[in-house]
Amino acid sequence: MKPRTSITHVSILGSVFVLLLSSGSSLRAQTTAPLCTPTDYKMVSLAIITIQCDEDVSHLVGEAQLLDAVSGPGKPLVSAIPVAPYEGASQWLTLDLAAGSPAISGGPLQLGKKYTLAISLHPPGQTSPPGTAPVTSQIEASNTVAVAPAIALSSKNTFEFVSHFAYKAGPGSSCTLQVEDFSGRTQTIKARDCRVPAPVVDAAHIAVTDLHRIAPSPEDLGSFILTLDNANKDTQQIPVGVADLVDFTGKPVKLDSKSQLVPEKAPASKDASNYYINFNYAAGKGAKPGWVLDGKVAPVIGKLYHGYQISPSASADVGQNQVGSLKYTDTIDFGGSLVHMYRPSNFLQGFLVSPGITYETDREFDRHNLLATPDFRFNFVGLYNPRQRRSLNKFRRELEIADANKIPWTRANSKPAFFGYVLDFHTGFELGGALKDTIVKASSGKATLPLPSYNIARIVPQVHGLLELGRFSVDAIGYARYLTTVENTVLEHPDHTLSLERLHGWNGYGVITGSWTFDPAGHFAFTVSYKDGFAPPKFNRVNTVQSGITLKY
């Protein structure tokens, strides 16, 4: 099995390589796109059918024939069926069988029978070119219902009951669903928000021209949606029936025996939370190594509020065993922010506004700073080109060529781009103060010193850059923090004595991180970081190299 797969893979890759060398436009000219590729159909009455195409057919009209699917081609059951676009639904066509068979009252379709539709399409005022094969579609006059979970995971326990037959009526807002488990036990489950979005109350007298008013979305014909009050997720339940759900003929619908009430589940392998953990051993000149934990957790929770997202966050850059005179930032932040990305212009493509609040402390919890931290990020045109985006663009170009030549092509077939880069700029502010006077203790010995409270008003411009070369990347961030007010800090000296310092003006801080990812997705990496400068709240001098393992999702 293995060699066959690889041969197929090689042949596909080879084909696309040849295709990439050729011009896309000349390749497209070789194929003629079909006018309609039928994908779905709905029966609104025994005389009206709607057909969905993959293509936009809003500019096409035509004629159709209804054939018996069993006896095959021969004399059509109904001919000269007018075909028109479904108003407001660009992929749908309407077929008025009554106009093609006025003698048959109610319509020519018979319940339970299978048919073939042969449709000839052309722009209005024209005819189909001679020799053009009609589009064929197989249909069955059956009111069988398939049950599927709602596609959005946030629509928990919501299911759609889809039929090719339009429904006449549903059970009302509250309903009960009859289910059977694999042992044959029958029970009822209560459901809420039960609705038929497009009921066809009087199918016998409906006209094609009324369709768009009854169902602006043709997909709503034959759609019944409910949300289970309390689904039993441990048991795979087979829905047997829904009381009072009837098709357009007034008959109760038949649920597909293959349907199960299995809610849509997220892939179990990964969690959506955004977290970053970097564990390092640090080494400095003339000192024994220590450990450093640099981590950040910022899950996306809740809904959007007027386009803003609430994002709580916690980050820490702490360590033990200070390496001689070289120290870590010793920062722990808890907070949250509201985040919204604006799209101002084609030049400034992204403007990220994130007003937030941060409680800033250190590992000893002897600092208590509360800050308002509004931050503004600027994404200029051409400066956001990470490998991921370049890979997607490359895949999109390949897919266009592959589609034109009917070659199956997925993202797994496309080789990721090798090179990528990002450059963005921030302007931030840190406004607040140290909440109260505290006593700072030395990390070793008995020295203590009071740290008086103070006000904080900092301007924080930042530049962030990322360069990616395959699995290797360099990420650099530079802060130029300007302290507009005098801030107090207690510094610990190598002999573990303490001194009170008063800080003002510029305090720069920069981090350059080189990473080598182990996995293609870039979740695990070996990193080496160089940190240099003065970081709050202590503003002690940091000048260190750290290496370790990073886990990032």
Place this chain on the structure above:
Amino acid sequence: MASRKRLLLIIFVAAGLVALLFLGGTYTYKSFLKPMSVHDRVTHVVQNWARMPSSPTDKQELEVIWGKSSGFEFFPYAAQHLATDLQNEFHDSKKTVVQFTDIAADANPKGKIKTVKDLATAVRQNYEPQ
């Protein structure tokens, strides 16, 4: 006589203006608007969101579409924009039509909405006009 005619003309014009302003303020013109399917409305929103010259096809992946025009990350920021644009389009819906966390991305593997068709289906399943 001429001044009387002019006065009548002014009165008629003023009355016409008042009537137009009244209609403009109270009448929604909804009956004149053609209904459009949820699918087509979603497709238009995606086209505007990605600043595409033509409508996207059903099979196109949202993250791939965004890759062409993006100036920032698809997830969460562009996905949030798309969710907001859809909520504005379907502002008369009882429920939120789509949450951005439902949109699949390399950075959000738990999302199930990958393609334009998935998005149109999700919106249709949640859209309940008031």
